[in-house]
């Protein structure tokens with residue numbers, strides 16, 4: 180059995196990744212605030228955790244609860260996909276409220292870091308394939324005014340991935356870890372970006388143009404590429420992968 184822990188599965192890319200991974204040989208632990216009953220209806224090999232990733236102090240307990248359900252005697256691989264994210268607040272930084280700043284960095288950066296740390300600790304003694312995919316974004320490099328928090332969090336996630344990759348290169352049985360930029364995908368997150376007030380976020384127009392010109396990929400297509408990467412033989416430690424280059 181291969182076990183997958185996936186965050187942000189209530190919709191968008193996370194839902195598509197989870198759906199693609201459904202198989203009798205796979206067991207999925209899905210995490211988001213809203214429960215995805217559609218997904219649950221598709222397989223009995225899913226456990227759903229309605230959890231707010233702002234709840235930093237509870238992340239370790241959540242992971243302990245998940246690992247209780249992992250049967251080590253049949254485990255062939257354990258995988259963590261840090262996919263959950265939020266784009267808001269989309270605003271020039273002087274207008275951001277403290278709570279919005281905190282929530283953005285909690286969900287986009289701190290939660291994946293804590294999940295990674297706990298995942299490594301809990302799988303340390305389990306001699307199976309162990310991999311982590313952090314879903315990042317080209318926004319780590321392609322900067323737009325109004326998106327400083329999201330970009331800073333994703334850049335931080337990439338640097339974290341690279342550094343942990345260096346650590347794992349020294350490990351006897353390394354955990355694979357990569358960051359993936361999925362490209363522009365037709366999800367609620369994209370809609371939120373293009374529906375922002377153009378007077379406070381002029382780049383909303385760019386997001387609208389991308390949608391109008393049919394330049395967005397589907398969550399299903401992107402999920403397929405991400406899963407191909409997850410199972411790649413030559414899974415690189417600490418790589419930051421741009422799916423746009425990969426799918427060309």
Ligand SMILES: NC(=O)c1ccc[n+]([C@@H]2O[C@H](COP(=O)([O-])OP(=O)(O)OC[C@H]3O[C@@H](n4cnc5c(N)ncnc54)[C@H](OP(=O)(O)O)[C@@H]3O)[C@@H](O)[C@H]2O)c1
Nearest residue numbers: 187189190191192211212213232263264316363364366368
């Ligand atoms: N769409 C794009 O064009 C694009 C481009 C580059 C990178 N990405 C990245 O791709 C990933 C998926 O994005 P998406 O486009 O699919 O976004 P989305 O449609 O907005 O979905 C975001 C997911 O994250 C979950 N989430 C948000 N806040 C959470 C919280 N506090 N606790 C637990 N779960 C939370 C949401 O679930 P709940 O609301 O139910 O909690 C939802 O399932 C993200 O990492 C994003 O940065 C997307």
